[in-house]
């Protein structure tokens with residue numbers, strides 16, 4: 001498999017880009033990695049890069065976009081933050097990926113058993129432990145938790161039903177934020193130049209489910 005070029009990138013539609021990632025995850029779960037010479041790809045991409053997708057995923061060591069979608073060098077812009085949400089800098093990275101560098105697809109990828117989301121559910125216990133920055137991060141999930149938690153439901157990472165719902169809602173919420181907070185990306189999507197999709201990675205099976 002060769003690295004993408006300006007020519008190949010410019011012929012890829014948003015649908016095709018999604019297809020590439022679906023096929024890549026199929027190869028990953030079937031242990032049929034595409035034959036790629038990464039050193040040759042270093043050489044092929046020395047003058048520039050033409051990635052077809054932007055993937056926002058968690059920092060979780062099990063959710064590397066390049067591995068789970070079986071991609072090589074120059075294929076995807078990989079944005080990672082614990083809990084895969086967006087802020088202004090991440091939106092800026094997405095605008096660069098799509099509006100400057102020509103990517104056709106944005107994927108917000110959540111995953112099962114996410115430690116950041118568990119931290120969000122257990123925020124009260126983490127408070128006062130001196131990790132102000134981590135507290136800042138996990139407090140991001142509070143409005144989503146408050147939205148989905150049912151009356152008298154236990155707010156805890158041990159509540160697996162709540163954790164599962166939080167993961168999916170967090171992905172949907174990130175997609176809403178992209179559309180609300182970036183008119184550039186919203187317009188690219190409205191013009192059919194990009195697609196914005198959500199997905200969930202199962203850390204027990206390696207399978208990506210598209211939302």
Ligand SMILES: [Zn+2]
Nearest residue numbers: 058060114115
């Ligand atoms: Zn995570």
